Amino acid sequence: MHLPEKLRVGTVDIEPSLVLAPMAGVTDSSFRRLIKELGSVGLIVTEFISVEGLTRGNLRTHRMMRFLPEERPISIQIFGYDESRMADAAVIVEESGADMVDINCGCPAKKVVKGGGGSSLLRDLPQLEKILRTIRRAVSIPVTMKIRIGWDDATINAVEVGRLIEDCGGDMVAIHGRTRVQGYSGEANWEVIAAVKQALSIPVVGCGDVTTPLKAIERLSETSVDGVMIGRGAISNPWIFRQTSELMEGVKPYEPPLSEKHRVLHRYYDLLRDELPEKALSGKLKQMCGYFTHGLEGGSRLRERVFRAQTISEVFDHIDGYFSLNACMVDPAPENLQSSCITSP
Ligand SMILES: Cc1cc2nc3c(=O)[nH]c(=O)nc-3n(C[C@H](O)[C@H](O)[C@H](O)COP(=O)(O)O)c2cc1C
Structure with missing residues (x-):
């Protein structure tokens, strides 16, 4: 080959x-x-x-x-x-x-x-x-x-x-x-x-x-x-x-866990902040979030919320809420964290 x-x-x-x-x-x-x-x-x-x-x-x-x-x-x-x-x-x-x-x-x-x-x-x-x-x-x-x-x-x-x-x-x-x-x-x-x-x-x-x-x-x-x-x-x-x-190389390809996708969205935002004026940030972040969440369970609901958000902090409220809720579902959190997971948006 x-x-x-x-x-x-x-x-x-x-x-x-x-x-x-x-x-x-x-x-x-x-x-x-x-x-x-x-x-x-x-x-x-x-x-x-x-x-x-x-x-x-x-x-x-x-x-x-x-x-x-x-x-x-x-x-x-x-x-x-x-x-x-x-x-x-x-x-x-x-x-x-x-x-x-x-x-x-x-x-x-x-x-x-x-x-x-x-x-x-x-x-x-x-x-x-x-x-x-x-x-x-x-x-x-x-x-x-x-x-x-x-x-x-x-x-x-x-x-x-x-x-x-x-x-x-x-x-x-x-x-x-x-x-x-x-x-x-x-x-x-x-x-x-x-x-x-x-x-x-x-x-x-x-x-x-x-x-x-x-x-x-x-x-x-x-x-x-x-x-x-x-x-x-x-x-x-x-x-x-x-x-x-x-x-x-014949190695099993890396499969990013949800937590890595979450981290990468935050990292992308940090990189964007170096480059773009404040008013352009939210559009770019929403665009990336849109691409990134295709195929994820509940992704379309998250995208709707993110696209309607008015501020960066609202965008991140939805993103962080989605990822913490889903991380809990995939990988049950210790009992003392579970209630906060359940009440996330
Ligand atoms: C949003 C978007 C912007 C693109 N802009 C350029 C561009 O600036 N210059 C270029 O040569 N091709 C551009 N392309 C074409 C891509 O480089 C690539 O040839 C095309 O998307 C097919 O590859 P893919 O199936 O891997 O996406 C663009 C494609 C997309 C989807």
Whole structure:
């Protein structure tokens, strides 16, 4: 069975060969640090960052690019169309000390596509080539690209795009196994991902619907890709990287008890507080709580309460109440604690 333990992208070692996918609105510094703390992620990628914002000195955009040393190795993803602006943005990324720069060639959002960037570049290979060659000349850190398998079912061109990326000096390609038209519907097509891997000699990382450690291992072994990138699966289960690594080593994967989920929600809040203004905290915490409690018994009732809460302390009253009540049910507390458990909301 082919299970790559690490991969090398240009001069950067990624070990294990598991990558946190870029996710706008999710993979900010707090979330990335949480994932790093929980272990076994080889590379993390930022949310996509606008080259227009970066090159025009927009403060909010520059703030999105900030990262801490413990997040390394880190790749900063940029999106845009104009090759000289893209190259200027890549230089800003390099100067920030990031380990690599990733070019978004997969975003399906109308606003991005209308500007010629994201997945639109899959239909405009001359422009994609210009962007890659210009960026390649401008920076010395590894340059990678994240693509989809094509624009629609009739124009699946990931192998052609992959070859172009390699010819232009790209150091890695990550592929989400859906077309732009598919959005997030249907299933990721890992056969196309495997075909790209067969065709290229630079590292190929596959992405799409890896929601369990077993799926990660199956994808690695079936397709021979050099690494697996995980997005939504890491939001609902941020331990998925550790569990996958353990499974690769033949060790029984860690199953977080409820108390660990509870701890992680508090930890995420602490990390958010370092990053966000007070008024943005509650929305982010509610969002995370929503993802986290899927599949938990009584989770939907908890989510309703949390979403209605007006203040952070109300949010935590509900969260703490839920976890202490359920901890009591799973693991009976000593008698002197039981009455407080029963009266929790
Ligand atoms: C909320 C969300 C935001 C995303 N933002 C980005 C992004 O900024 N850049 C990007 O290349 N892909 C983005 N993606 C796509 C993911 O990186 C990934 O390719 C996709 O979700 C499929 O992987 P998964 O099934 O493991 O989630 C986003 C996906 C989600 C769900």
